[in-house]
Amino acid sequence: MKHSLLALSFLIASMAHAQYGVRRTVYHPEKLLPDVPVTAPDAAFPLRVHLFNVRWGGLGSRNHGYGTGNLLDAANLQGFDFAFECGVPFTPNADPADTYQARWKKSPYQLEILTTEAGASFTRTCTLNLAMEARPFTTANDAHFSHGVSSSLRTPWLDPGFAYEGPSTDHLIQFHVLDGQRQEDSFGDHGWGIANLVDPQPGSVLQGADYRFDCSRGFVTSSQLDNYYQGRWTRPGQKLELLLQRPGSDKVDRCTVSVALRPDPYPERRSRAQNP
Structure with a gap:
């Protein structure tokens, strides 16, 4: 009986598609072309930003990601990390002189x-959620992101955290993350990777x-x-709060990571000179 009802439901759905021309939209994320900067000046967007890295993922009208950039100001060059969720993603600036027009929210x-x-x-417009860096990005210190965004499409996108660079008197260990993966689901964020750390102890x-x-x-x-x-x-030696x-x-958020220490540090291979 159950199989008969399932077959009948499938037949009715097929007839509806044939009779009324109902089409199911199929999105192909790999075929989504990202936006580019607008070259014609717009007085409503007086700021200029140069984006070094942009990584994104998503489906249909939900595209999210993160990256790095500089706010170009005559008085102060300000580096920032950013995260976003917009209808259409966008490319990093291809040339050192290229910029996006921007304005403060x-x-x-x-x-x-x-x-x-x-x-x-x-x-179109897209809002960047910023985490300010203590120093601007340059071709000498900008780290190349070798991986994209991993996120469940069944859960809302949650912006990742970035390195907090304000003063802290009790978080003195320096944890430099070289590579890693991050996934989201209804239970939270999960990730793994490799890093180097130095402890302030003598x-x-x-x-x-x-x-x-x-x-x-x-x-x-x-x-x-x-x-x-x-x-x-x-x-x-086992658990570290970041x-x-x-x-x-x-x-400022906190995340506790489980670590397995190695006697030797991992090499850093993410410079743009090595990854043009």
């Missing part, structure tokens, strides 16, 4: 950039570490070759 931690489809006359040396985490908010690889996440041991700057706000 109401929050000092959000910028809106102006984008367009290549060859089109219309424009006699400590730079060590490599394999890590994994299950947190309410995860994190991505270190975006500069010389920056790091600040951490403290919650279980010496401080995460939440993009788009001044809030």
Whole structure:
């Protein structure tokens, strides 16, 4: 009986498609072309930003990701990490002189950039949730992101945390993330990867570490070759609490990672000179 009902339901659905021309839209994320900068000046977007890295993933009108950039100001060159969720993703700036036009949102931690489809006359906007860097990005310190975005499409996108660079008196361990993966589901963020760390204790040396985490908010690889996440041991040699700057706000989150220490550090292979 159950099989007969299933067959009947399938037949009715097929007839509806044939009779009324109902079409199911199938999205192919790999075929989604990202937007590019708008070249014609727009007075409503007086700021200029140069984007070094952009990684994205998604489906249909839900596209999310993260990256790095500089806010170009005559008085101050400001580096930032960013995360976003927009209808259409966008490319990094291909040439050192290229920029996106931008403007501040109401929050000092959000910028809106102006984008367009290549060859089109219309424009679009996308809001970047910012986490400010202590130093601007340069071709010498910008870390190449070797992987994209991994996220379940069944759950809302949650921006990753970035390295908190404010002062901390009890998170003195420097945890530099070289590579890793991050996944989301209804239970939170999960990730794993490799890193190097140095402990401020006398006699400590730079060590490599394999890590994994299950947190309410995860994190991505270190975006500069010389920056790091600040951490403290919650279980010496095994568990480390990291401080995460939440993009788009001044809030600081915490994530505890499990680590397996190695006697020697991992090599850094993410410079743009090595990965053009």
